[in-house]
Amino acid sequence: MDKYEVLKHYYGYDTFREGQEMLIDSILDGQDTLGIMPTGAGKSICYQVPALVMNGITLVISPLISLMKDQVGALNQAGVHAAYLNSSLSYNQYCLALNYARQGRYQIIYVAPERLTTEEFLTFAKEANIAMISVDEAHCVSQWGQDFRPSYLKIVEFIDQLAVRPVVSAFTATATKEVQEDIVQILKLRKPRLLITGFDRNNLSYQVAKPADKYAYVSQYVKNNPDKSGIIYCLTRKSVEEVSNRLQREGVAVTRYHAGLSDDERRQNQDDFIYDTKPVMVATNAFGMGIDKSNVSYVIHYNMPKNIESYYQEAGRAGRDGEPAECILLYSGQDVIMNQFLIDQNRENEALDFEALEVVRKRDRERLKKMIYYCMTTDCLREYVLQYFGEQGEPYCGNCSNCLVEFEKMDITKATTAILTCVQECRERYGITIILDTVHGSKNAKLKQYRMDQNTQFGILEDYTIAKLRQIMDYLLHHGYLELSVSQYPVVQLGELAEDYLENGGMLLMKVPLEQEKKTPKVTKKKAHSEKAIDDTLFEQLREMRTKIAKEEKVPPYLVFADKTLVNMCSVLPKTKDSMLTVSGVGEVKYERYGERFLEIIKAYVG
Incomplete structure (x- = not known):
């Protein structure tokens, strides 16, 4: 052939x-x-x-x-x-x-x-x-x-x-x-x-969210998408256990995967997910490489991954069938600290000598910075990822959370001057929380202990909310006015642009969303498939037949036929072998095994 x-x-x-x-x-x-x-x-x-x-x-x-x-x-x-x-x-x-x-x-x-x-x-x-x-x-x-x-x-x-x-x-x-x-x-x-061939996947929508309660966000999302299969990635085993247990108590058909489970349990849980017995998987990054499950409709990162490559690969496990899918990253400052700790404790490459391991750590720290910038940018998320891999994207994709939000310009000149001066006066010794509490005028006992209540910038930004100050801090970190030290307990340091700004001043504007992000996701119901004029009743009958065959042969349903193939059947409505073979994903071997059973359903439905 x-x-x-x-x-x-x-x-x-x-x-x-x-x-x-x-x-x-x-x-x-x-x-x-x-x-x-x-x-x-x-x-x-x-x-x-x-x-x-x-x-x-x-x-x-x-x-x-x-x-x-x-x-x-x-x-x-x-x-x-x-x-x-x-x-x-x-x-x-x-x-x-x-x-x-x-x-x-x-x-x-x-x-x-x-x-x-x-x-x-x-x-x-x-x-x-x-x-x-x-x-x-x-x-x-x-x-x-x-x-x-x-x-x-x-x-x-x-x-x-x-x-x-x-x-x-x-x-x-x-x-x-x-x-x-x-x-x-x-x-x-x-x-x-x-x-x-290009790194873009048009069917994937990219979102970065910063909810006050990550679990509430995830729980609401999963409940609003009960008929969909998805992966929720967590940075630690402890988070996997916590999220999966809470979802299970709420009645979600969920399973889990991390290196702390026995081989038998990991294998069983993976099969439960692949066979759609439990269509929601909560896992560490130990799960996923090589999993060819085609009908994953969403991937949620409960924590920020340590680099763009990992995020792109893990998020890319959604929508492998070409159908619309969502890739959502939930960001918090604690994720940065945890990733820096994991990089410093690197045990993945124990075969390397000390010098080579230091090279790997330095590389990982730089890539973590790029990942943090992805979470902070107000520009198109798709373009950011494409540029990272050396590909030119459009400044507006229309299918990411930044492109779908309207922004306004906010003058942050006063706040920037106060934060940079605060960092300078304390000689770059403290982390984000202490700096923001100082300029906000917090009554935190630690501020007195560190004598930060005597800093000239203490309380100068008391009219700002802590949430708004964190946004500004993120912006300054992202754009080179500040940087975080690479250590187990990162401290805020002056960046490349800080000295010039403090000496010469100037107006600084930051893009901010017109509407503040809500604590729970705004979920829009999407069609189960992308082709138009598809009868959902027929589609479900075909899916039921696929599930029956999969159980008989003890194989994952998508190995019988992918969702996209079933959707195409609903569009073509074949009544003969020749017409069935025109359906995308139906070859001679699969027709001989399953074709007649699906033809019978279609013929009975069409009448």
């Missing part, structure tokens, strides 16, 4: 998405290839399609067990023989899988990087006809990536030991220019063809 026949037969699509065909052609031409594509853009097809066209085995190097399990499950469901080799297999299972591989049963094999240089796998690889090695989540090879894994450095060592060097392809959703250069250099890609 050629690439088009493979696409239709196994995946049920008539055309490739943007960038996919160029990457596939590059691989089929025998060219090393690097693809930078956003989550949900169809990276896996870019190496799976050529793997099914080429003569030989494709090894896909992947960092997480969940990713491999999900991808292999989807391939087997589509009629492709595939397997994975990782620590989840017993020794006997591992040996059996290798024997099947030697017999040529698998066209695609997913393997953990740690397995590459083991004696058993090397023996197999040296004898096998390996047509391609594809490195998924390729940013893991770079110390400048947000998820550096020393085990990824074994990849080049492995390739160098093969008798014949295969085509090497690499894919990731998150790579700045430095990371792209690292991938090419460390993997020793030979004159690679690079394609960046």
